[in-house]
Amino acid sequence: MPVWGFLLCLVAAACWAVSPILIKIGLRRAGPNEVSPIRSISYFATMLAIMLLFQPGRWPHLTPLMMLAVFANVATSSVLGDQLYIYAINKIGASLAVSVNCAYPLITTVVSIFVLGEEITPLIWIGTVCIIIGLLLVTQGVSKKKREKDPDRKSDLAAKTLLTGIALAAASAVCSGVNNPFIKVIMREGGWSPVETYFLRSAAYVVIVWSVRLIQWRKFPHIVMPLRKVRLKSWLALLCGGFVALSMGGLLFGICVSVLPVSVVTPITASSPLVTVVIARLFYKERLTRAQNAGVIFVVFGSIAVSL
Numbered sequence: 001m002p003v004w005g006f007l008l009c010l011v012a013a014a015c016w017a018v019s020p021i022l023i024k025i026g027l028r029r030a031g032p033n034e035v036s037p038i039r040s041i042s043y044f045a046t047m048l049a050i051m052l053l054f055q056p057g058r059w060p061h062l063t064p065l066m067m068l069a070v071f072a073n074v075a076t077s078s079v080l081g082d083q084l085y086i087y088a089i090n091k092i093g094a095s096l097a098v099s100v101n102c103a104y105p106l107i108t109t110v111v112s113i114f115v116l117g118e119e120i121t122p123l124i125w126i127g128t129v130c131i132i133i134g135l136l137l138v139t140q141g142v143s144k145k146k147r148e149k150d151p152d153r154k155s156d157l158a159a160k161t162l163l164t165g166i167a168l169a170a171a172s173a174v175c176s177g178v179n180n181p182f183i184k185v186i187m188r189e190g191g192w193s194p195v196e197t198y199f200l201r202s203a204a205y206v207v208i209v210w211s212v213r214l215i216q217w218r219k220f221p222h223i224v225m226p227l228r229k230v231r232l233k234s235w236l237a238l239l240c241g242g243f244v245a246l247s248m249g250g251l252l253f254g255i256c257v258s259v260l261p262v263s264v265v266t267p268i269t270a271s272s273p274l275v276t277v278v279i280a281r282l283f284y285k286e287r288l289t290r291a292q293n294a295g296v297i298f299v300v301f302g303s304i305a306v307s308l
Helices: 003-026 032-054 064-092 094-101 104-115 122-138 144-149 153-190 194-219 232-259 262-269 272-283 290-306
Strands: none
Touching: 003 032, 003 064, 003 094, 003 232, 003 262, 032 064, 032 194, 032 232, 064 094, 064 153, 064 194, 094 153, 094 290, 104 122, 104 153, 104 262, 122 290, 153 194, 153 232, 153 262, 194 232, 232 262
């Protein structure tokens, strides 16, 4: 593997690691349904600027079938997957949500076996066991002290909130894991560069997110907050999140998978939870139990082993 590819994967991992922290900051003065529309603004603006800067006058040729493929890929991964991820962060915090979500390399590798023709190795089975053990440890989120202090309804509510958040994060991992190999397939079948691919993805993201926003506003107004009421700090955090994670992280991932196997790129970018946990502890004062810390290690190790 070339050094530049390894470094780009690490930078992409860092971009994705910062994103949950920015989302958590944004959620202080905004609801979960406001996150994606705000992030879509900086995402599309950044990719449009990059497209005009690096490929002026060159626009990707888009057939109806490829348009459908792009929209389906974005809808299930970047829209549904991200929204589940946002709700998970809102429920259980950034560090724990990312720890569960980092199981997506397992799903990516399994899908890549069928889509990209990769072979199953003993490391895949070892990684699978490690991920399962890690998730079991991560689910031990209600500490003994909290149970002793509040053994009745509050403890039950905390346990339910924890399990709900973990389920949301796991569902997000499925969305991301299934769709990652298809990003490479779409790039290959469309004959597009990473810049063209992620420009199209950003455009599809804007259309889908704001269509959902319009439906929510008209049919379910009680679940949305007027964007004018979102505080400036939340706006800035979410706009930065769109730029860092969706634009930069996504584009770097696209560059890497365009020249390297998905099974090589995925485990390196899966190291982002370690960075997120450190940032969450330092700046947001989130804490994990010993069991959860062990779970993070198992999940990350398993994710790496699965894709080696």
